[in-house]
Amino acid sequence: MTDLALRPSQPAAAPQPKPRYTVADRAPRRLSDFLLRWETILVILLAAVIIGNTLLSPYFLDLYNLADTTYNFSEKAIIALGMALLILVREIDLSIAAIMALAALAIGSLAAHGVAPPLLILAGLGVGLLCGAVNGLLVTRTGVPSIVITIGTMSLFRGIAQVTLGDQALTTYPDSYLALGQSYFITMPPTPLSFLIFLVLAIVFGVVLHGTAIGRQLFAIGANPVAARFAGIRVDRLRFALFTLSGLLAGLAAVLLTARIGVVRPNIALGWELDVVTMVVLGGVAISGGVGTILGVVLAVFVLGLATFGLSLMNVPGIVINVLLGLLLILSIAAPIVIRRFFGRF
């Protein structure tokens, strides 16, 4: 009897012991996480830029003014999409502006011989593709950091353009080609071709990066290239593809830029590589790889483009705009770090 009383009760009747840990399927969603998300910061920045400019200038919110200002950043923004993927996998391509020079040279010299516009476009794209493939081959075959390789090819590509063109300029283009860059592709709402291409490409890049296996593989390479290789991802093949893509986009940008300005000199697009890297970095793509979204890059493109437009409406000189954009780059990256450090996880 007492034996029975002392016996522990049946296991089935026992209350379940409280588990010591709960393993959630995903991280808990906190308000601070959402507020400190890069895209949220960029949206706030963009809103500030738009509201500030609207208050300061009556000409800012004009449909045609806005359409015209997209000319000034669309070509860079197209290249920035490719650069975002490269930086995501811990690579960089500093030769894009030089590739543009070479592609523009091909377009300009063919146009001078009276070649038809479709072939001009193909030539620009082809030269860009080829240059990108050269970068990709060099990076994947030698294992040398891409920043070194592309500084080298930057000098080489632009050097070839300089040797070929010297102090000359190529200025004759068929009217139907110039129309690509100098008129609205859609008249209402007024949309230049370059901006339309940027929007379409941004959607394609966003879907591929965030919605397909290839996109996940790029994140894996960026997070840890060695582990990605052991996981069976064809790291070098993807790297090669990205450099080729970057070259192709630079070729596309050269097609649009040449059609817009109608003149090719060896110094065309000089220094664009740093502008494009600024767009990508402000877009929240980590230089150390593995972090970033296309949405962020697109928002950064708009922040930079509209801020530049607003400042130039107020007659601020271009180089002073550069100071402000440089400060914006540093502050926008430093601010979240400082906030996290001083307030911890609130």
Add this chain to the structure above:
Amino acid sequence: MKRLATYREIILAAIIAVMVIGISIVAPAFGTRDTFVAVLNDTAFLFMMALAQMIVILTRGIDLSVAANLALTGMLTAMVAEHHPDLPIIVFVVLSTVIGLGLGLINGGLVAALQIPPIVVTLGTLAVFRGMIVVIGGGAQVDGANMGANFQLLPKLTVFGLSSIFWIAVLIAVACWLFLTRTRPGRGLYAVGCNPVAARYCGIDLGRQQLIAYAISGAVAGLSGYLWVARYGVAYVEIATGYELTVIAACVIGGVSIGGGVGSVAGTLLGALFIGLIVNALPVMQVSPFWQMAISGAVILLAVIINARAEARPDKLILPRARREAARVGA
């Protein structure tokens, strides 16, 4: 012999020697003492700036703002000279170094304290420094005639026919060599570049080493700014635009690994000399100066591809001599 041939500096020196002899045969005018003096004087800036850049790259960093720093400091120093033309030379030297140092500390502070990637920080400060020239100076240029005689005196002084700028570069090179091989912070630069985690466990503070590196880079760029403006006799907004990439190219040709932890004073000087030779040899050989960029691009690519195996080697060396001794004993 095989061991000897693996030293990158010796290969590079041999290539340069072959180049000098080759150019002198093609264009006899090149093989004179005057030309060599001119090349050394001309490359003096690149010597200094490349050494400072190497120190930054050793820590796995990069300083893209050096040319903008040079231009801003040069402009500020020239503006001081414009208002006080009678100040002694030493004031300009100290002033430019201090201004450059201050700009370098901005980079260093952002990199060290906030651990923002150096390429991002210096990309930002590159735009800010260059633009500040316009904000402060209003976009006007300062002409040599307004700077006063003292300001422009220093680059005109020569010792053994070589300009004082070259001798300053020599002093900086010796100082760099002593610093990198004989001092604790100097060795620390290699340590954090080789393996930041291991360096931390050895009690080497990454942030402090980064701060030192960017401070040196800034100070040298500032001093170069004064010397540049004094030598060419004019300060304007676009001075040395794009020069940062030439400086980095000199480092890369000289065997400095972008991945950090690998690089020597001798190699970097030879890399700079290589670029200086090409720049100066082309006009003598009656080749269009438009070739300069293409050639230096091809050279950079060749140099890094030849050394690709060395670059790809996973273990980097803190103590090359000890390593070589060990290899010899082992063999």
